[in-house]
Amino acid sequence: MGNATGVEITGPLGERFAEILTEEALSFLAELHRSFDGRRLELLDLRAQRQADLQAGGTLGFLPQTREVREGDWRVAEPAPGLEDRRVEITGPTDAKMTINALNSGAKVWLADHEDANTPLWENVVQGQLNLRDAVAGRLAFTSPEGKDYRLNDGPRPTIVVRPRGWHLPEKHIRVDGQPTSGSLTDFGLYFFHNHLATRPYFYLPKMESHLEARLWNEVFAFAEERFGRPTGTIRATVLIETFPAAFEMDEILYELREHSAGLNAGRWDYMFSVIKKFRTRGREFLLPDRDSVTMTVPFMRAYTELLVRTCHRRGAHAIGGMAAFIPSRRDPAVNKAAFEKVSADKTREAGDGFDGSWVAHPDLVPVCREIFDGVLREKPNQLDRLREDVHVTADDLLNVAATPGRRTETGLRGAVSVGVQYLDAWLRGTGAVAINNLMEDAATAEISRSQVWQWLHNGVVLDDTGEPVTKELVERIAGEELAKLGGDLAAARDLFMEVAVADDFVDFLTIPAYERMP
Structure with missing residues (x-):
């Protein structure tokens, strides 16, 4: 060398x-x-x-x-x-x-x-x-x-x-x-x-x-x-x-x-x-x-x-x-x-x-x-x-985000949490692109998942399908339920996801704290 x-x-x-x-x-x-x-x-x-x-x-x-x-x-x-x-x-x-x-x-x-x-x-x-x-x-x-x-x-x-x-x-x-x-x-x-x-x-x-x-x-x-x-x-x-x-x-x-x-x-x-x-x-x-x-x-x-x-x-x-x-x-x-x-x-x-x-x-x-x-x-x-x-x-035209049709649902929230945790588990183990639910997830798609959870939580979103407000407690409960379905040891990925998805301060890129955890 x-x-x-x-x-x-x-x-x-x-x-x-x-x-x-x-x-x-x-x-x-x-x-x-x-x-x-x-x-x-x-x-x-x-x-x-x-x-x-x-x-x-x-x-x-x-x-x-x-x-x-x-x-x-x-x-x-x-x-x-x-x-x-x-x-x-x-x-x-x-x-x-x-x-x-x-x-x-x-x-x-x-x-x-x-x-x-x-x-x-x-x-x-x-x-x-x-x-x-x-x-x-x-x-x-x-x-x-x-x-x-x-x-x-x-x-x-x-x-x-x-x-x-x-x-x-x-x-x-x-x-x-x-x-x-x-x-x-x-x-x-x-x-x-x-x-x-x-x-x-x-x-x-x-x-x-x-x-x-x-x-x-x-x-x-x-x-x-x-x-x-x-x-x-x-x-x-x-x-x-x-x-x-x-x-x-x-x-x-x-x-x-x-x-x-x-x-x-x-x-x-x-x-x-x-x-x-x-x-x-x-x-x-x-x-x-x-x-x-x-x-x-x-x-x-x-x-x-x-x-x-x-x-x-x-x-x-x-x-x-x-x-x-x-x-x-x-x-x-x-x-x-x-x-x-x-x-x-x-x-x-x-x-x-x-x-x-x-x-x-x-x-x-x-x-x-x-x-x-x-x-x-x-x-x-x-x-x-x-x-x-x-x-x-x-x-x-570029700023016209409000015209985007669609609903904010518990299904969408669950998907964001589940995909985010699964991807971070793969990332921490050294894999940056992983197939989840027949989609190729990488750092960019994982960023959408965690930032959307943060946005809904910090802007008082009420879910369209259940009428339930998005709170830290709801996200934590969903995370527990989704991890129980997945099985395996996902504790480190879950902790990292919660850090970048529900904390008061928004971390610019989830890969920054993830990299700090990487040897």
Whole structure:
């Protein structure tokens, strides 16, 4: 293992970890930390200031100070090699089995996830980088405990696009000058350092709340390219528009990253979570019904996705659709049929709206998504020529949460508690994406569950089906009843869920206290 000046590794050294944690790689991480971590922390403070403004009665809107950017005539860089055609993208964590399955799936792009579908268990952080490097080299293989062999197929493979952790998460096992490093810079830095010569260094950027955060990423990219003598634009990044504030700064985010931009993605699940979080104390104006009722066709979600397509295509950038959480079952034909129908309807809507591609979470759904986009694209690689000039979305349209139909029910409350506890149990054990009730749950969907419980509790919601007010005592009783149904030792997950779902203070991300509990 490396011994870079000022760098301390506090995590245990697993097999082959020294191949990733070399002195040169750690020195690069130290350079990134010393150059950019101070600004990262300042931007997190700006998030907190905006949240305080919203809770004091403020609102969100298009920024007057960046009006010239929105109205200007500019475009991002042309699509980079391997990213011209993105009609179907598969997502998943970077463990060996999932990596091989994703690269053998037939998708155009694989989102290699170090964020919501992963947990930052130290072993996952470093082993994931090893798996990525082995995959890029074409030598990754895996044998399951049951003796099943997994190998990379010959022939074309998806373009790898790595999603690092968001700006808010630290990496506590790597310290520079006595301070924990940024999870974002760690994930980016290790992947770029080990692979920028062997493959195209492409990234998905999560959880950003402003164009200033995109500017910081652009500065990181420019620094890395100059440091290693790579041409400007070698690095490309797709930004997930998955926070409420970012929806009002899409033009600005593309502008900040323009020479490094690969478009925007409609990160729908985190977006719903962010809507709740940002206006969590604002009563009826921003209360959402049961999670299952908030579909992509409700007014505020429709406005967000249509504006995303229009904004991207006006600037020559790809617009990528979101994740359909439904997953097929190879054991239950009825579940399988329902999942295929729901995913098909979701992707048909996105393709018809002008998206250039979309996400799936399971290899069996790749052909479903591909067939739908094939039917719209035909011989074209994308729909960048569909400018959607018919779309006119106002700030009021984006903020129109109150028009969302649906009820707030005990069934919905029970589902939120049960899913939240089950997911946190998996997360604490090192698994970041888990199938629950035939849906793929990750940190984003778990955030919806716990934030909705908090919102209902702290805004005096009375359940529509039972007439019972949502209280801490009701949530605790439901948690006990749901855990009794599940069985097993879920005490740690239950305690964590209650901490982030019913406490007086709202924790910005449930993964922060969860990470503190992780070795």
